Amino acid sequence: MSAPRPLETDYLRPAEALLTSAVGGQHGPTSFELRLQILEAASALFGGFDLIAFHAAFDLVSIKPAAELLALAGPVASAIRQSPIHHALALSTLARETLGELERRSTGAYHSDFRLATRLAELAAPGLTPTSRVIDPACGAGILLAALTQAVCGDDPAKTAHWLAHGVCAADLSPNALRAAVLSLASFTDDVSALESMRSRWYCGDSLLAEPAVWTTMAVSGFDAVIGNPPWEKVKLSRHEFLRESGAQRHYGALTPGLDEHRFAAQRAGIASYAQQLLARYPDLGNGEPDLYIAFSALFLDLCNDGGIVAALVPGGLIRSQGTRAMRHKMLEASHSISFSIIDNRGKFFAIDTRFKFLAVAMRKAGPGDHQRQPIGLHHERGTRTGMETTGSTAIDRATLAAVRADSSIPEVRSSAEWTLFSNMVAAGVAWTQPGTGWLPQFCREADMTEDRSKFLAQPVPGALPVIEGRMVQAFRFGAKAYISGAGRSAVWRACPIGGSRLAAQFWMPRSHIARGSVPRVDVWRAGFCDIAGQTNERSLMAAMIPPGVICGNKVPTVLFPEDPSEDRLLVWLAVINSIAFDWMARRVLTTTVNYFVLQSLPLPRLDKHGAAWNRLVGAARELHALDSAGSTLAAIKRMATLRCEIDAQVALAFGLGVDDVALIFEDFPILDRGQPSLPEEATSTITRDSVLAAMAEQTGHDATRWAMRAAAGRALGAMAYIPSELALNAAQNEANSAWRAELTAPPQAG
Numbered sequence: 001m002s003a004p005r006p007l008e009t010d011y012l013r014p015a016e017a018l019l020t021s022a023v024g025g026q027h028g029p030t031s032f033e034l035r036l037q038i039l040e041a042a043s044a045l046f047g048g049f050d051l052i053a054f055h056a057a058f059d060l061v062s063i064k065p066a067a068e069l070l071a072l073a074g075p076v077a078s079a080i081r082q083s084p085i086h087h088a089l090a091l092s093t094l095a096r097e098t099l100g101e102l103e104r105r106s107t108g109a110y111h112s113d114f115r116l117a118t119r120l121a122e123l124a125a126p127g128l129t130p131t132s133r134v135i136d137p138a139c140g141a142g143i144l145l146a147a148l149t150q151a152v153c154g155d156d157p158a159k160t161a162h163w164l165a166h167g168v169c170a171a172d173l174s175p176n177a178l179r180a181a182v183l184s185l186a187s188f189t190d191d192v193s194a195l196e197s198m199r200s201r202w203y204c205g206d207s208l209l210a211e212p213a214v215w216t217t218m219a220v221s222g223f224d225a226v227i228g229n230p231p232w233e234k235v236k237l238s239r240h241e242f243l244r245e246s247g248a249q250r251h252y253g254a255l256t257p258g259l260d261e262h263r264f265a266a267q268r269a270g271i272a273s274y275a276q277q278l279l280a281r282y283p284d285l286g287n288g289e290p291d292l293y294i295a296f297s298a299l300f301l302d303l304c305n306d307g308g309i310v311a312a313l314v315p316g317g318l319i320r321s322q323g324t325r326a327m328r329h330k331m332l333e334a335s336h337s338i339s340f341s342i343i344d345n346r347g348k349f350f351a352i353d354t355r356f357k358f359l360a361v362a363m364r365k366a367g368p369g370d371h372q373r374q375p376i377g378l379h380h381e382r383g384t385r386t387g388m389e390t391t392g393s394t395a396i397d398r399a400t401l402a403a404v405r406a407d408s409s410i411p412e413v414r415s416s417a418e419w420t421l422f423s424n425m426v427a428a429g430v431a432w433t434q435p436g437t438g439w440l441p442q443f444c445r446e447a448d449m450t451e452d453r454s455k456f457l458a459q460p461v462p463g464a465l466p467v468i469e470g471r472m473v474q475a476f477r478f479g480a481k482a483y484i485s486g487a488g489r490s491a492v493w494r495a496c497p498i499g500g501s502r503l504a505a506q507f508w509m510p511r512s513h514i515a516r517g518s519v520p521r522v523d524v525w526r527a528g529f530c531d532i533a534g535q536t537n538e539r540s541l542m543a544a545m546i547p548p549g550v551i552c553g554n555k556v557p558t559v560l561f562p563e564d565p566s567e568d569r570l571l572v573w574l575a576v577i578n579s580i581a582f583d584w585m586a587r588r589v590l591t592t593t594v595n596y597f598v599l600q601s602l603p604l605p606r607l608d609k610h611g612a613a614w615n616r617l618v619g620a621a622r623e624l625h626a627l628d629s630a631g632s633t634l635a636a637i638k639r640m641a642t643l644r645c646e647i648d649a650q651v652a653l654a655f656g657l658g659v660d661d662v663a664l665i666f667e668d669f670p671i672l673d674r675g676q677p678s679l680p681e682e683a684t685s686t687i688t689r690d691s692v693l694a695a696m697a698e699q700t701g702h703d704a705t706r707w708a709m710r711a712a713a714g715r716a717l718g719a720m721a722y723i724p725s726e727l728a729l730n731a732a733q734n735e736a737n738s739a740w741r742a743e744l745t746a747p748p749q750a751g
Contacts, residue, residue: 041073048190095180121147123362124311142181222305230296339377347383411588429603438564466505470555500632579651605654674725
């Protein structure tokens with residue numbers, strides 16, 4: 001998915017155009033210096049300070065006379081006033097150093113949007129006064145400190161001057177960033193001496209490796225508030241990034257010819273050395289490639305005094321990743337109160353994928369008298385045109401979380417009802433590792449689509465096995481997409497109709513090149529799942545039976561159960577994994593991939609082997625597998641929908657769910673049944689939901705009339721359950737759809 005243009009870019013386009021015009025024909029460092037001086041002049045117009053005195057105080061050599069700079073700044077300031085962004089935040093945005101994609105990735109810098117800055121300031125401000133001491137240890141152009149200044153001091157010039165002179169501290173690697181932060185904050189005051197005093201405390205350098213004296217000089221007993229949007233990248237250098245930095249035009253996963261191995265090794269060694277320094281200082285980083293935001297999170301806790309507040313923007317991995325487990329435990333243990341606001345990029349905050357999720361964290365550090373910890377606040381927020389709004393909230397009891405999630409990862413539930421549902425499903429389930437259940441898995445990534453690419457063949461030869469890619473696997477379907485032509489991102493694949501799955505691979509791999517650990521697996525039946533997922537996808541978990549004689553790429557991990565290697569167990573596992581109930585649980589904890597740790601952190605339903613429910617699931621899954629390639633006929637499509645409906649009902653019942661629970665679950669799948677006709681006066685079809693709820697109600701002894709009538713009315717219009725929306729444009733599927741709809745809507749025959 002392409003990255004959106006940040007919303008603030010649109011709001012500040014007039015100011016940016018005027019600023020660019022004012023800089024005129026200047027180029028290089030001179031151009032950026034003139035840009036900063038014009039913005040400093042604009043700051044003087046807002047704050048009322050003397051620009052000449054400001055230049056003298058900070059040893060700035062004026063490129064143009066002050067009067068001329070003020071004249072150039074006038075239209076820019078006027079354009080800022082016309083935008084919905086507070087002037088200090090707008091100045092910070094305009095004063096940022098321009099980062100290209102590669103530089104941004106190498107530094108991990110994602111500049112804070114004005115709405116996020118304002119929201120974070122709202123979270124940090126309660127309890128702060130103009131006498132408080134605050135810091136942003138990775139301040140960039142100072143937008144968070146500017147927003148916090150507005151939140152704490154408002155429009156009171158005396159409070160603001162005292163706050164800036166005595167309370168505001170900052171650090172950053174870039175002197176230009178610190179200068180931008182000064183000019184942004186300067187727009188609040190006419191007191192140049194307050195700005196001098198403020199800047200004299202600031203630190204230019206690597207905050208993560210700074211000596212403790214750097215911070216105690218700013219605040220002897222720690223800070224009352226730490227606010228930040230730290231870098232979000234790992235400390236690593238891949239061949240892909242190295243080549244991109246060298247100017248090569250390539251996509252991820254392509255081969256790496258022409259690599260300067262000597263220079264690459266030297267750069268990687270330097271980065272590895274830095275990583276070791278971070279690991280030594282911040283043990284909560286664990287092992288491997290350290291995440292910069294985790295190191296900064298540890299620093300934030302160290303800098304904050306007891307009773308103080310930490311407010312930060314960090315990636316969503318903080319509450320769900322295995323690599324953040326130690327940091328997550330530390331924050332929960334150290335906090336008297338803590339809240340996490342889950343936000344995605346659909347509000348166009350950053351020039352990254354709109355599906356990317358991140359957090360606004362607000363944590364009150366526990367003091368000596370804080371013996372009772374408050375429940376964890378979990379919120380879902382989204383961006384509006386000028387701010388943020390909350391779309392869901394719940395409180396999570398810490399003891400319950402510890403019982404439900406051993407690693408303290410926090411399920412992304414949006415209400416108390418969802419939290420209760422998730423907790424109850426966990427309590428009703430069984431752990432994969434529980435002795436005697438037969439569910440202890442043996443996972444395997446049989447081949448790597450990148451590392452093994454040189455071993456792949458474009459044409460089949462005797463003894464070579466077809467390579468199975470993620471797109472070829474869907475729920476109960478092996479061969480859901482067929483390779484047609486092309487390579488890489490330009491490869492053409494065709495979606496096969498329901499009942500018409502077939503094996504048409506893009507690559508083959510000689511048996512002689514298969515890794516030793518994968519050799520035994522390629523000749524047996526096993527289950528495989530597509531590990532590319534998403535919480536907002538039509539469905540998140542998709543698994544199928546994998547036959548002997550093929551090898552699965554790394555996007556299709558396979559699983560066997562050595563304690564019970566029967567085909568029945570594989571079929572039951574497929575039924576559970578592909579069920580709507582298990583999918584809902586998974587959507588609470590996964591990101592864009594389904595890794596083993598996440599999958600096994602969710603319980604399986606308690607099922608007695610060879611009990612009635614077990615046998616029904618075995619029979620339904622086995623028949624679905626057989627129908628998958630039997631031909632795309634009306635009868636097959638109908639039967640497959642019936643079988644999947646039975647599976648969804650049986651798994652939900654095994655988890656102890658009722659009709660209302662399953663109705664709540666279906667609310668998390670808003671794009672199911674796209675392309676199916678909807679009931680009159682309804683915007684979208686709900687044929688799958690109505691069919692499952694009718695089956696659930698019937699099996700639990702509840703009145704199924706409402707749901708059965710809705711499902712029948714949908715089918716009368718030609719709606720079909722469990723049809724992936726991508727097949728709406730598939731000619732073969734459309735033919736089957738038309739046949740079914742014609743049959744369902746035809747008038748009854750006489751006799």
